[in-house]
Amino acid sequence: MWSNEKDRALRERAAEVIPGGMYGHQSTALLPEDYPQFFTRAEGTRITDADGNEYIDFMCGYGPNLLGYGHPDIARVVAEQQARIDTSTGPSPLIVDLAEALTGMISHADWAMFCKNGADATMMGLMMARAYRGKRKVLLAKNAYHGSMPWNTPRPGGVVAEDRAHFIYFDYNDPQALTDAVKQAGDDLAGIFAAPFRHDTFADQGLPDAEYARTARRLADENDALLIVDDVRAGFRMARDCSWETVGVRPDLSCWGKVLGNGQPISAIVGSNRAREAAQSIFVTGSYWFSAVPMAAAIETLRLIRETDYLEHITMIGDQFRKGLVEQAADFGFALKHTGPSTIPMVLFEEDPDFKLGYGFCRAAMKRGVYMSPYHNMFMNAAMTRTDIADTLEATGAAFEDIKQSRASLKPLAALAALMEA
Ligand SMILES: Cc1ncc(COP(=O)(O)O)c(C=O)c1O
Incomplete structure (x- = not known):
């Protein structure tokens, strides 16, 4: 069962000794509510947060993980x-x-x-x-x-x-x-x-x-x-x-x-x-x-x-990720925009100016073990397998279902709304 008790306790301590609780692009301030801030392990294509929850990581440390963590x-x-x-x-x-x-x-x-x-x-x-x-x-x-x-x-x-x-x-x-x-x-x-x-x-x-x-x-x-x-x-x-x-x-x-x-x-x-x-x-x-x-x-x-064929592999994996998500979104009545190279994909919802859908979707997927960004391009790494993509699509299928049900109550993130206005 997903929980973030330790992460919340660490955030409280961090707020005392680190300005703003965290800074820079690895701060979760602009990410959906409950996104973990602290991680204790990274291996292959997966990261584990401070509470022991494991995620298939589509951010790859915002880029550096090309061949697999701990290759x-x-x-x-x-x-x-x-x-x-x-x-x-x-x-x-x-x-x-x-x-x-x-x-x-x-x-x-x-x-x-x-x-x-x-x-x-x-x-x-x-x-x-x-x-x-x-x-x-x-x-x-x-x-x-x-x-x-x-x-x-x-x-x-x-x-x-x-x-x-x-x-x-x-x-x-x-x-x-x-x-x-x-x-x-x-x-x-x-x-x-x-x-x-x-x-x-x-x-x-x-x-x-x-x-x-x-x-x-x-x-x-x-x-x-x-x-x-x-x-x-x-x-x-x-x-x-x-x-x-x-x-x-x-x-x-x-x-x-x-x-x-x-x-x-x-x-x-x-x-x-x-x-x-x-x-x-x-x-x-x-x-x-x-x-x-x-x-x-x-x-x-x-x-x-x-x-190695890492580049061909991450291109193939990126194409699968892209195709799978777009098809799945359509099945649930959503339209996705998938732009950029397939090895560095950006996934945004059509007609989602305040990112409510994207945030709700990523949050629901995160709770099911898939770490994505609702606003930043993601990154593919060579440790990712077809099975990882199948597991990802299982989680994202449930996430689409989730936001379909809760669509009317999804809220934009306050920090994001303020930034978009600025
Ligand atoms: C295109 C580009 N240039 C420069 C940088 C800065 O790199 P660093 O964060 O390692 O200083 C980044 C970081 O994301 C970047 O994406």
């Missing part, structure tokens, strides 16, 4: 490396091995630098673009997430207008809007940040349009500016290369994180020779950026990416 090959190299050296006074030789592995796999990359989080990599991309020719203006697609630094955090707290002084925003997948934004930058264009696909929160996703991607490349070249693809979220879930290889466009820089160590803390920025001088001109560092254990994990993760 044995990665766990083995992590333990072996841990016994030798991790954080010390200089990097281990693994940093060279890893840079060689990554540049060998990413077509546009001639060099690589490593850091910890996606936001480190996007910050380095920003600095390199400005260092490249000493120009200031940087173009960003509206609502595209690139991290939580003052220049890109989606919420206004702690940000002053000057932090955003040199950014120009355009509509994703719109070559004309991009062209207009470049004109606005005049002779001061440093770089164009490109999301590999449109992954706005609370909204339908959109695959990249080839014409738009080619326009971004051409405008960067004509203005002697750098094109940066932020592959932190989509990396290795759209291709075994930079995600924009799918539309035949090569950036100067690309940012990586999340899956790179299959959960071990490591991210990277890679670039072409055109950007090499800019890359070596900036000073960036971090106490843990050179640690060897996450690098060992990344080398093994990259090997598995090269040598």
Whole structure:
């Protein structure tokens, strides 16, 4: 029987010692009521909360779990490396091995630098673009997430207008809007940040349009500016290369994180020779950026990416998930919108402006052992099997039935309503 007694007790303690009880994207503040905040175990495709409830996890740690939590090959190299050296006074030789592995796999990359989080990599991309020719203006697609630094955090707290002084925003997948934004930058264009696909929160996703991607490349070249693809979220879930290889466009820089160590803390920025001088001109560092254990994990993760059919598998599993949910929804009289790559799917209900249906549905599925997000894209991992999808559909079938019965009494979440209004 599902219960959340321990989770509630932990939340009460957390409210005393952690501002807001929890912060950032792993806070449950915007998730349906009763979503567990604390987890004690993760294995394969499943997570267990503090009360011992187990879930098939469609969030994958918001991305990092690509090959399965605790993948044995990665766990083995992590333990072996841990016994030798991790954080010390200089990097281990693994940093060279890893840079060689990554540049060998990413077509546009001639060099690589490593850091910890996606936001480190996007910050380095920003600095390199400005260092490249000493120009200031940087173009960003509206609502595209690139991290939580003052220049890109989606919420206004702690940000002053000057932090955003040199950014120009355009509509994703719109070559004309991009062209207009470049004109606005005049002779001061440093770089164009490109999301590999449109992954706005609370909204339908959109695959990249080839014409738009080619326009971004051409405008960067004509203005002697750098094109940066932020592959932190989509990396290795759209291709075994930079995600924009799918539309035949090569950036100067690309940012990586999340899956790179299959959960071990490591991210990277890679670039072409055109950007090499800019890359070596900036000073960036971090106490843990050179640690060897996450690098060992990344080398093994990259090997598995090269040598297994993980991408074909997660595409097949994602298609099954998508097809099963859409058919099931129709049987219960609901219409779903399923957008984005099938390995990173977004599932929203049609005609659900205040997300009442989505929230009610996810909450009902969660109580039956399936952890999904009602407003954020989800992630597939290679440990997921057809049986997991069958189990998922059994739970979601009951969840659809549940919201069909309780439709009239479903309520929008207050915190979400306030955010949507803002
Ligand atoms: C596209 C994109 N860029 C950057 C980031 C920031 O990564 P991190 O949270 O590791 O700093 C994220 C995180 O979700 C992301 O999705």
